[in-house]
Amino acid sequence: MLNLAILISGRGSNMEYILKSIKRKRIPINPAVIISNKPNAKGLKIAEKLGINTVIIESKGFKGSRLDYDKKIIATLKQHGVTPKNGLVCLAGFMKIISPQFIRKYKNRIMNIHPALLPAFTGLDVQKQAVEYGVKFSGCTVHFVDEGVDTGPIIIQSAVRIKNRDTSETLAKRILKEEHKIYPEAVRLFAKKKIRISGRKTIIS
Ligand code: GAR
Numbered sequence: 403m404l405n406l407a408i409l410i411s412g413r414g415s416n417m418e419y420i421l422k423s424i425k426r427k428r429i430p431i432n433p434a435v436i437i438s439n440k441p442n443a444k445g446l447k448i449a450e451k452l453g454i455n456t457v458i459i460e461s462k463g464f465k466g467s468r469l470d471y472d473k474k475i476i477a478t479l480k481q482h483g484v485t486p487k488n489g490l491v492c493l494a495g496f497m498k499i500i501s502p503q504f505i506r507k508y509k510n511r512i513m514n515i516h517p518a519l520l521p522a523f524t525g526l527d528v529q530k531q532a533v534e535y536g537v538k539f540s541g542c543t544v545h546f547v548d549e550g551v552d553t554g555p556i557i558i559q560s561a562v563r564i565k566n567r568d569t570s571e572t573l574a575k576r577i578l579k580e581e582h583k584i585y586p587e588a589v590r591l592f593a594k595k596k597i598r599i600s601g602r603k604t605i606i607s
Contacts, residue, residue: 405434405483409475409496414445415578416494416515416585421452423586424435431490435482437475439498455482456504461498472504486511490592493547494585502549510555510599513592514546514584515559517577519543520558529577530570538564540573542581544588546599555604557597558584 406424410415417436422468423429436449439461449456459474479489479577486508493500493514505512518528523535532540541561546552560580564573591606596604 404431405433405485405489406448406492406589407435407437407479407482407484407489408433408492408494409439410420410439410443410445410494411438411440411497412443412445412495414443414448414494416581417445417492418448419582420586420589421449421490423590425452429586429593430589431589432483434484435478436487437478440443445495447495453603467503468499469503470588471498472501473501476504479509484590489590492585492589501548502575505547505549510546513544513557513585513588514547514552514554515545516545516552517574517579517581519561520545520552520556527570529574533568533570533573540564540577542577542584545586546604555599555602557588557591557604560584 410417422430423434424433432453435455437459438446438460439458441458442459446456457478464471472534491508491510491512518532520540523531532536539561541559543559544557546554562580596607
């Protein structure tokens with residue numbers, strides 16, 4: 403079976419939905435390890451409660467380059483069987499840019515969830531960006547990670563209508579509900595080998 407690692411920095415709600423889908427036997431994948439770059443990430447407690455291995459690799463005050471940091475992540479992935487041949491890495495609110503070397507090593511095996519309809523609104527605070535821009539729809543995107551920021555092949559998207567009274571907080575809440583549906587589904591499709599990549603597109607069977 404494939405081995406899954408989830409990288410988090412905070413609340414961990416997307417991680418929780420993925421882990422619960424796995425527990426319910428909806429996704430045939432082994433949840434091997436949760437890695438956090440922050441020692442106080444709330445998601446760590448959730449993962450521990452669910453009986454999943456957790457590892458903290460603190461990024462704050464880390465002495466070394468981004469690559470040095472990522473080498474620590476890669477070593478932890480390997481220790482838990484999450485290899486470039488037999489692994490999937492999900493970034494779930496992992497607020498750290500990863501190195502090109504890490505991305506190349508795990509080519510098309512790293513996914514991310516982004517709270518906007520890519521390619522619109524990349525980067526940070528994207529729910530606020532969407533409200534301020536005045537778009538009528540935003541949503542969320544699960545995509546493979548490539549060497550750009552939020553640019554990799556799109557796997558699933560879900561659209562959310564923006565209401566006149568929406569603030570970035572109310573919009574973020576409604577988008578998050580959709581995130582919790584599409585991220586476990588993207589992991590399921592990957593685990594069932596239903597995703598093929600052709601150029602910058604994914605083809606789902
Ligand atoms: C989610 O909304 C996710 O889309 C976003 O962080 C939140 C993490 O929540 N990620 C990004 O903005 C990445 N650029 P969670 O910790 O409860 O899953």
